[in-house]
Structure formats: C-alpha cells, structure tokens
Amino acid sequence: MKWRPASPSGRARISIIGVIGELLITAGVFVFLFLGWQLWLNDLVVGSEQRDEAIAFSRELGSAEPPATPIDPDTDFGEPVVSPVSAETVAFANIYIPRFGDDYVRTIAEGVDASNVLRTGVGHYPGTQMPGEVGNFAVAAHRTTYGAPFNRIAELSVGDRIYVQTVDGWYTYVFRSLEYVLPTAVEVLEPVPHAPGVAASERIITLTSCNPMLSAAERIIAYGVFEDWQPASTGPPEELANLNLGGT
Numbered sequence: 001m002k003w004r005p006a007s008p009s010g011r012a013r014i015s016i017i018g019v020i021g022e023l024l025i026t027a028g029v030f031v032f033l034f035l036g037w038q039l040w041l042n043d044l045v046v047g048s049e050q051r052d053e054a055i056a057f058s059r060e061l062g063s064a065e066p067p068a069t070p071i072d073p074d075t076d077f078g079e080p081v082v083s084p085v086s087a088e089t090v091a092f093a094n095i096y097i098p099r100f101g102d103d104y105v106r107t108i109a110e111g112v113d114a115s116n117v118l119r120t121g122v123g124h125y126p127g128t129q130m131p132g133e134v135g136n137f138a139v140a141a142h143r144t145t146y147g148a149p150f151n152r153i154a155e156l157s158v159g160d161r162i163y164v165q166t167v168d169g170w171y172t173y174v175f176r177s178l179e180y181v182l183p184t185a186v187e188v189l190e191p192v193p194h195a196p197g198v199a200a201s202e203r204i205i206t207l208t209s210c211n212p213m214l215s216a217a218e219r220i221i222a223y224g225v226f227e228d229w230q231p232a233s234t235g236p237p238e239e240l241a242n243l244n245l246g247g248t
Contacts, residue, residue, distance in 0.1 A: 080132030
C-alpha cells in the first residue's frame, strides 16, 4: 500500500487533538497542585494559625479570674468545676492531645456548624455535657482541610491523655477506644453512648470526625474517660508544663 501524506484537513485534526491533549495534561497538573495545596500545604498553614490562636487563647484563659468555687481538701481538688455553656460559635476551651504532636493545641467553640466553627478548630456538640460534667462531652473537627485538627485521630492509643483547659481549670481524660459508625448514628452523643435514656455515671469525652480520609461515608469515634482535674491556679498538668501554653 502506497503511503500518502495527510491532507490539510487531516493535519488540522491532528493538530487540534494535540492541543487538546496538552491542555488536558496542563489542567491535570493544576488539579494535582491544587489538591496538594488544599490537602497538605494549606492544612499545615491553617493548622499553624489555629495553634497560634489557641496559644493566645490559653494565655487569656490563664489570666482570667475564674469564678470562686469551694474546693474540698479531703478529695484532692474536689468535684470538677463545670463551666456554663457558651454562646454559639464562642470559644470557651482549649484541647491538648500530645499524641498529635508535642505542641498540639486547638480551641473549642460552641457548635458544630461547618460553615464557621469547624473552619477554625474544634466544635462542641450543643446539648452534650461540658468538660468535667457527668455524661458525654462531645466534640467534632475535620480530618482533612481547614487545618485538619483531628487528622491523626486514628493514631490514638489506649492510655493517651487528652487535656481540656477552661477558665476554671484543666480536665484530664484518658483515651479508651475507637469505633466506626454511620453518619446517622447520633446515639454516640448520648450521655451514655449507644444507650439512650440511661442515666450517666461516668464523665467521658467523645471525639468525632469523618472516615475514611477524604470521605464522609462513616464517622470515626474516639472515646476517653475522665481521670482528674485541677484548678486553673495550679497551672497546666505536668505533661504540658514545659510547653508554655498555659499562660503561667
């Protein structure tokens, strides 16, 4: 078969296909770079900003005058003081999780609205208990994007400490277990998780986020049990004392 050179119209089609191919490759590179920025570099930048804001808030909490509360000297520091519920979107506490990094700290604000609270840190589920209160102190945060405060939630190990700081003091919880549930499993927020109507006798903390990574198909749930508390006047717990995060 004798080879024939492509006609002008054929050469034009080949040229157009080549241009389209180059444009698609370029678009793919831009998408890849955008995802890299959004899912990694941007999280590092935003996470650093959230940490700085939390440090400043920690100092604010440490310098505030807590309400006068009687302390029972026969039971260490007595029953933990329970702060009143804050207004929607208002920050009222900091959370420290050494497993997530030696300098990990984020603010906790009232509410779990994705358009504001969860863009800036950790949110507290309205209607669940406050730090130190009998029942379930439940919070939520992103695992990717917006600083990804709970990015390493699946790395928690039994015995890890989770500290919560309010104007009243420091509350220590100890990580106990993980589970995975459907997004509709709101019973994890009950005073006794998965037991609606049952009166609580323990003080627990529940951390929630999306699972798997980059998906909202499930929820990953981390539970911790209350260990102890200490008034703000005593300064941060020993594990945090060298971080200069408590404003003391």
